[in-house]
Amino acid sequence: MSAAPTAASGLAEVLDGTHVAVVCGTGGVGKTSVAAALAAAEAMRGRRVCVLTIDPARRLAQALGLERLDDQLRPITLPASAAPGGALTAAMLDPQRTFDRLVEETAPDPESRDRIFDNSLYRELTRHAASVQEYMALERLYEIDRAGDFDLIVVDTPPMAHARDLLDAPQRILEFLNGRSLRWFLKPSLRMGRVGLRAVGGARGLLVQGLSRLTGAEALQDVSEFFEAFEGMYDLFGERVQVVERLLAEESTGFLVVTSPERESLTGAAEFWLSLADQGLGFIGTVVNRVEPEWPGRLRRAQDLQELGEIPDDLARRLARCLRDHQDVARRDAERIALLRDQTMGSPVASAPRMPRLEASLDGLLGLALHLYAGDA
Amino acid sequence: MGAGASHGDTSGCRVLGRFRVTEFIAGGRMRAPDGPGCPLPPPRPPGVPGLGGDPVPRVPDDPDILRVMGPAATPSPARLPFELQPRTLYVTGKGGVGKTTVAAATALTFAAAGCRTLLVEIAGHDGAAALISDRGIGYEPTTIAQSLQALRIDPDNALREYARMHLKVKVVADRLVGNPVVRQFAEVAPGFDDVLVLGKVWKLARHGDGDGERWDAIVVDAPATGHGVGLLTMVSALARAMPVGLIANQAREIHGFVRDPDRFGAILVTLPEELPVTETLDLHEVLSTEDIEVAAVVANAVLAQRFSDAEAGLLRELTEGAPDGVLGSAVGAASSELERRERQLEELARLGSTVGPMAQLPFLFADAVGRSELRVLERAARGQRPTAAASFGAAAGRGSRT
Numbered sequence: 173m174s175a176a177p178t179a180a181s182g183l184a185e186v187l188d189g190t191h192v193a194v195v196c197g198t199g200g201v202g203k204t205s206v207a208a209a210l211a212a213a214e215a216m217r218g219r220r221v222c223v224l225t226i227d228p229a230r231r232l233a234q235a236l237g238l239e240r241l242d243d244q245l246r247p248i249t250l251p252a253s254a255a256p257g258g259a260l261t262a263a264m265l266d267p268q269r270t271f272d273r274l275v276e277e278t279a280p281d282p283e284s285r286d287r288i289f290d291n292s293l294y295r296e297l298t299r300h301a302a303s304v305q306e307y308m309a310l311e312r313l314y315e316i317d318r319a320g321d322f323d324l325i326v327v328d329t330p331p332m333a334h335a336r337d338l339l340d341a342p343q344r345i346l347e348f349l350n351g352r353s354l355r356w357f358l359k360p361s362l363r364m365g366r367v368g369l370r371a372v373g374g375a376r377g378l379l380v381q382g383l384s385r386l387t388g389a390e391a392l393q394d395v396s397e398f399f400e401a402f403e404g405m406y407d408l409f410g411e412r413v414q415v416v417e418r419l420l421a422e423e424s425t426g427f428l429v430v431t432s433p434e435r436e437s438l439t440g441a442a443e444f445w446l447s448l449a450d451q452g453l454g455f456i457g458t459v460v461n462r463v464e465p466e467w468p469g470r471l472r473r474a475q476d477l478q479e480l481g482e483i484p485d486d487l488a489r490r491l492a493r494c495l496r497d498h499q500d501v502a503r504r505d506a507e508r509i510a511l512l513r514d515q516t517m518g519s520p521v522a523s524a525p526r527m528p529r530l531e532a533s534l535d536g537l538l539g540l541a542l543h544l545y546a547g548d549a
Numbered sequence: 550m551g552a553g554a555s556h557g558d559t560s561g562c563r564v565l566g567r568f569r570v571t572e573f574i575a576g577g578r579m580r581a582p583d584g585p586g587c588p589l590p591p592p593r594p595p596g597v598p599g600l601g602g603d604p605v606p607r608v609p610d611d612p613d614i615l616r617v618m619g620p621a622a623t624p625s626p627a628r629l630p631f632e633l634q635p636r637t638l639y640v641t642g643k644g645g646v647g648k649t650t651v652a653a654a655t656a657l658t659f660a661a662a663g664c665r666t667l668l669v670e671i672a673g674h675d676g677a678a679a680l681i682s683d684r685g686i687g688y689e690p691t692t693i694a695q696s697l698q699a700l701r702i703d704p705d706n707a708l709r710e711y712a713r714m715h716l717k718v719k720v721v722a723d724r725l726v727g728n729p730v731v732r733q734f735a736e737v738a739p740g741f742d743d744v745l746v747l748g749k750v751w752k753l754a755r756h757g758d759g760d761g762e763r764w765d766a767i768v769v770d771a772p773a774t775g776h777g778v779g780l781l782t783m784v785s786a787l788a789r790a791m792p793v794g795l796i797a798n799q800a801r802e803i804h805g806f807v808r809d810p811d812r813f814g815a816i817l818v819t820l821p822e823e824l825p826v827t828e829t830l831d832l833h834e835v836l837s838t839e840d841i842e843v844a845a846v847v848a849n850a851v852l853a854q855r856f857s858d859a860e861a862g863l864l865r866e867l868t869e870g871a872p873d874g875v876l877g878s879a880v881g882a883a884s885s886e887l888e889r890r891e892r893q894l895e896e897l898a899r900l901g902s903t904v905g906p907m908a909q910l911p912f913l914f915a916d917a918v919g920r921s922e923l924r925v926l927e928r929a930a931r932g933q934r935p936t937a938a939a940s941f942g943a944a945a946g947r948g949s950r951t
Contacts, residue, residue, distance in 0.1 A: 199773075200645035200825070229823050331644055354733040382721040383731060386712065387741070388794030395734060467882050469875030480876040481867055487860050491879045494855055497914040498882040529823075529892045 182520035184545045186456045187214060191424035192313065192325050193456055196338055198440055203430040204228045205530055205540060207328040208236060210428075211260060212248075212534055213541030218255030222316055223274040224260045226328045234532040243269045245316070251534065261322070267308035271298045274311055277290065278408040287401040293394055294401075303348075304403045305330045306341035323364030333440065335427070335447040341422070342413040349402045349409060354395065372434040426454035431512075432462050433505040440473050440517045457520030459544060460509050464502040464526045471495055522546075635664045635766035636811065642818035644773035645827045647849040647910075651818045652770035653680040660697035661863035664765035667753060668693070671746060677770040691759055698758075704735065707745035707925050714796045742798065748799045751806045751810055754813075807841050814844030819900065821848050821893035826900045833904050846907040848897055852890040863885055865902045 187193065187210065195207040204225050211223035225232070225241060233241045236248050241264035248260040272289070279285035288294050298304055306329065313327045329338055382393050384400035402409070419425060427448050431441035441458050448455050477483055483491065513521045524543040530536050621674050640652040656668040656677070666692060678686045678701075682693035688706040690698040705726050712722035725731050733740040751767060757763035807813045815836055819829040829846065836843055855863065864887070867880045901907060 198645065199643065200820075201800070222743070227825070231823060348733070353732050373700070378718065378721045379728065382712065382716050382718070382725055383734065384794070385716060386725075386794055386796045390793060390798060392734075445854055465881075465885070467878040469878045471875050471879065477876060477879055479875070481872065481880075483863070485865075487863070490855055490885055494883050494886060495875075495879040498886070499878075501914055526889075 181457070181522035181545060183210075183457050183459075183522045186426065186520055186541070187324070189334075189424065190324060190426045190456060192317065192327065192422070192426070194217060194313075194327050194338075194420070194425065195430060196329045196331060196332060196335065196429045196444065197331060197430035199431040199439055201430050201437060203331070204459060205233060205537070206330050206428075206524075206544070207326050208232055208262070209537040210544065211324070211326040211364060212236075212250075212537045213539050214324050214326075215248075215250055215258045215373065216538065218258045220257070220259045220321060221261070221324045221326065222322045223260070223326040223330060224265055224312055224316060225262065225437070226265050226305075226330055228264060228328075231530065231532045235530065235534060235537050236260075237461035237534060238262070248534075256345065261310075263316075264330075265305075265309055265312055267305045267543045268298050269485075270312045270315070271304065272307040273315070274409075274412070275405070278405045278412065280404045280408075284401065285403055287397075291394070291398050291401055293398045297398075302335075303341040303344045306332065306338045307345045309407050310342060311412075311414050314419055316414075319421060326357075334442045339451065339453075342416055346410055346413050349399075350406055354399060364412070368467040378392045381416065421453065423454065426456035429461060429463055430459045433460055433464070433508055434510065436490040438508050438512055445516045445519065455516075455519050457522060458512060458516055460505075460512065460521065460523040462526040463505045463509070463523045464498060467495060467499050485520075585601045592926055620744055632846075634811075634814075635659055635666075637750060637767040637769065637806075637813045638816050639769045639771050639807075639813065640816045640818060641771040641832070642773070643820075643825045646722070646818045646820050646825055648773070648818045649677045649682065649770050651673075651816065651847055652768050653677045653909075655816065656697060656699075656766070656768040657681060657694065659766040659768070660694055663696060665762070667764040667767045668697060668699040669750060669753070669769040670699065670701040670765060671770065671772055674770065674772045675701065681945075698764075700753075702746050702749045704742040704745050707742075707749045711745060711748065711795075713800070744803060745794055746802045747803045750797075751803050752933070754806070808839070810842035814842045816844055817846045817904075819846065819848055821851050821896045823896060826896045829900060843904070846900070846904045848900065848907050848909045850912040851897070851909045852886060852893055854890065856883065858886065 193207075193210070195203055195210075197203045207225060208223055208228070211221045215221040222245065228241055230240075233239065237247060237339070238248070241262060243263060243266040245261050245263045247260055250260055273287050276285055279288065307328050309327060313325060316322065316325055332338055368516070380392075406491055420537045429444045431437045438460070441460075445455060445458065471477065471492055474489045475485075477491055478485060478488040509521060509523060522544040524540055527540075530540065638655060640648050640655065642648050653668065656666050659666040668677055668681070670686065672951055678684075678691075678699035683698070683843045684691055684693050686693070686701050688700060688702065693699045698783070708731070709723065709726045710724050713719060716722045718831045750767065753764070756766055757765075817829050817832055817836075819825045833843060833846070864880055864883050867876075868884055871877070872880055897907070897909070
């Protein structure tokens with residue numbers, strides 16, 4: 173197997189000074205497992221930690237000792253070996269519920285609230301609109317932070333191609349809910365009722381007519397009502413977005429980028445680092461997950477294996493081929509990690525080997541964390 | 550040759566459930582059968598060798614690389630349960646599973662079989678055509694290979710085309726495009742953009758390239774699952790939110806189109822891992838509920854079986870002796886591969902027990918997929934055996950585009 177982990181990755185030191193760790197990256201790289209593993213490890217070190225996951229595999233919930241994860245914060249039992257004071261709490265993001273709570277909190281009165289909840293577009297919007305999931309992850313982070321009980325909050329985020337998908341999400345939602353241009357556009361005609369659509373003159377009138385021929389006047393009416401419902405809440409919403417953004421910019425908030433050793437994923441990680449640096453946001457480091465172990469030794473001929481282990485000729489040849497394949501991948505992975513280290517100017521780069529499957533237990537998660545705190549996979 | 554081809558005589562094809570089993574050249578090449586009654590037209594030009602009744606070449610090292618998993622669990626080497634009836638095939642799946650590669654390869658396969666084929670990219674999810682040709686593509690079809698054209702659909706162009714067709718005043722139609730009000734409307738009205746995009750696909754399938762020539766096969770490289778299914782199911786959502794108007798009419802047309810198995814089918818691409826399999830099962834259920842035909846499920850990056858069960862036993866014995874040095878590495882690498890493959894097979898079994906037969910593409914240790922890998926298809930069509938390293942699965946395996 174691979175050499176035992178040696179030099180420290182530097183992740184532990186950075187995490188020590190971190191209050192909020194935002195874990196991001198593209199899909200399919202084990203982001204959620206990494207978030208849970210680091211949260212568990214930090215809890216074992218004696219901190220009060222909360223991890224907010226996005227759509228975890230059932231096995232991950234099991235690894236945390238839970239049948240399932242949902243919107244509720246649930247305490248996770250730590251082994252007796254945990255440092256005193258350590259505690260772990262986990263929850264799964266439910267964007268719909270988070271959005272509902274936000275509406276309840278910002279609506280000026282129950283009528284406004286119900287008007288939004290009853291609007292058919294609201295449900296569709298919270299389920300499908302771009303940026304909603306990203307923004308709700310941040311909003312939930314704010315909720316958890318406000319509750320105030322944690323030394324460290326680890327937030328998993330939806331898969332994203334670029335850091336700005338996450339960072340711009342709050343503003344994008346805000347602009348969207350504002351709907352200023354659309355409201356301006358629709359209002360005069362809608363005030364005149366459905367017939368009014370045809371009565372608006374000028375360029376705007378032509379556009380209104382064009383759009384309503386395409387979509388039907390009803391749809392325009394629904395959309396307009398949707399934006400009107402949010403009208404009274406817009407300022408409060410805006411304030412909330414600012415609070416969330418301030419939380420992201422705080423000194424004790426940092427971003428952790430998870431990647432696989434594939435070229436595209438690593439390029440994406442370097443881009444993440446750049447755009448976070450551009451915005452002056454804290455950077456915890458990069459985790460390269462699912463790295464091929466090193467498989468040391470050099471095989472000159474397949475026959476060597478045959479002699480070493482009394483292996484049939486035919487099997488020895490396939491074993492040799494297998495070893496060569498894996499060594500090639502390992503070499504490529506190592507080269508790319510070195511390149512990433514250069515590109516991210518000495519920020520911590522941690523790696524973890526590819527495991528056939530994460531062991532569905534807290535021990536399994538802690539094993540993953542051990543690799544991350546150490547330098548080499 | 551078009552949609553709705555005869556299903557009667559299947560000589561040259563084996564029918565497995567509702568799937569049409571097609572020869573699948575080892576290394577991941579799809580091979581179009583052309584026996585009488587097979588849904589694919591005869592090769593064009595007619596002289597293409599290798600597409601007749603020649604035996605399918607196989608890579609001897611990996612005899613079960615493409616084993617078909619099904620409830621019956623009868624291993625059937627080198628066969629792909631891919632319904633190759635040319636029609637509109639919508640390739641979708643979770644992000645990062647190799648959709649783009651599968652879409653490009655499927656399109657090339659149809660083209661190599663002489664079908665007039667169109668490869669469709671959707672804006673924001675590019676790259677399929679680039680795997681085949683350097684020629685840039687746009688909203689109008691561009692020829693990128695013999696019998697193969699490609700285009701990219703974006704909502705703005707789709708809206709312009711649609712509005713011009715349906716609104717009397719061209720100036721108004723053009724003003725709608727790129728208008729911030731309309732963009733905002735599109736963002737809140739569920740499925741507005743989706744209907745425009747799918748509507749364009751539908752129009753292409755129905756009317757062809759404008760000169761009245763229709764494509765035998767249209768392969769759509771759809772966005773990742775979240776939005777990819779969205780594209781199909783949002784049409785229903787839109788019908789609820791927007792009951793009248795021209796867009797609603799179009800939504801109804803699309804609703805019928807995507808539910809007609811003679812005209813439309815989905816290809817679900819996945820990886821033999823827990824989350825992708827779970828997501829594919831969800832997707833499969835959604836599509837069944839929506840009555841949309843799943844034409845094929847493709848499991849990508851499946852590790853080949855390198856060692857027999859007996860050899861695996863021998864390797865375990867060797868491991869117990871804790872060998873060091875290069876022997877230790879060799880045994881270690883082999884054991885870890887065996888273990889990974891075992892997990893993969895578990896996930897495939899879980900998937901197969903619901904979706905039935907599926908195609909498998911091999912995991913390749915080669916790095917990213919390139920054009921040369923896809924080109925192997927053409928060589929395969931000429932009857933040459935693809936080298937293992939340059940097989941389709943490389944494309945679909947590590948470091949591939951999605």
